[in-house]
Amino acid sequence: MSDKLQAHYSEILGILGEDVSRDGLVDTPKRAAKAMQFLTDGYEKSLDDVVNGAIFEADTDEMVIIQDIEFYSLCEHHILPFIGRCHIAYIPSKKVLGLSKFARIVDMYARRLQIQEGLTKQIADAVQSVTGAQGVGVVMEGKHMCMMMRGVQKQNSSMVTSVMLGTFRESQATRTEFLRLIGK
Numbered sequence: 001m002s003d004k005l006q007a008h009y010s011e012i013l014g015i016l017g018e019d020v021s022r023d024g025l026v027d028t029p030k031r032a033a034k035a036m037q038f039l040t041d042g043y044e045k046s047l048d049d050v051v052n053g054a055i056f057e058a059d060t061d062e063m064v065i066i067q068d069i070e071f072y073s074l075c076e077h078h079i080l081p082f083i084g085r086c087h088i089a090y091i092p093s094k095k096v097l098g099l100s101k102f103a104r105i106v107d108m109y110a111r112r113l114q115i116q117e118g119l120t121k122q123i124a125d126a127v128q129s130v131t132g133a134q135g136v137g138v139v140m141e142g143k144h145m146c147m148m149m150r151g152v153q154k155q156n157s158s159m160v161t162s163v164m165l166g167t168f169r170e171s172q173a174t175r176t177e178f179l180r181l182i183g184k
């Protein structure tokens, strides 16, 4: 796949009017292909891979929040970055997930093409399915380069998306506690 990607990047540079043989660009198709493969390596991973069995028995049913997980993704409309922070909460049902795995789940889905709403839902559904939690809440705040560097060119707006499952959907008190704790 890398060779094919390199060849296409080389062609794109030529179409843009660049001289692909000039010193600074000689290795650029190779670098760009490598970078794009890294930024989309979520396609090669599964939820089982990233969780790696790190589910532990725990006698707790109190809310757990992992906040300010940074994410870097690419929007499916323009293949331009959207970046920001993700906050995840859940109320366990006898099982807790290894702390680092929340960030791994965020990265796996972020490194695929999609829109922010879809990304938020994929993360919430994944946490729900691996933990069997009583409820899951996910809030994401993102800045979209397709709105900043081009198009409407608005530098200060950000997009906030949320998905509430189980108790977070049913109980306003639970939802409010989560939003209060993350400062929303």
Ligand SMILES: Nc1nc2c(ncn2[C@@H]2O[C@H](COP(=O)(O)OP(=O)(O)OP(=O)(O)O)[C@@H](O)[C@H]2O)c(=O)[nH]1
Pocket (backbone or CB within 6 Å): 075, 076, 077, 114, 115, 116, 117, 144, 146, 147, 150, 151, 152
């Ligand atoms: N809802 C949503 N929209 C997104 C996201 N990322 C990009 N978009 C939007 O996708 C839309 C695509 O609209 P089009 O009119 O088909 O494309 P465009 O001509 O490039 O649009 P402009 O950005 O308005 O110039 C734009 O409104 C983008 O702002 C996202 O994560 N969620």
Ligand SMILES: [Zn+2]
Pocket (backbone or CB within 6 Å): 075, 076, 077, 078, 079, 080, 144, 146, 147
């Ligand atoms: Zn976009």
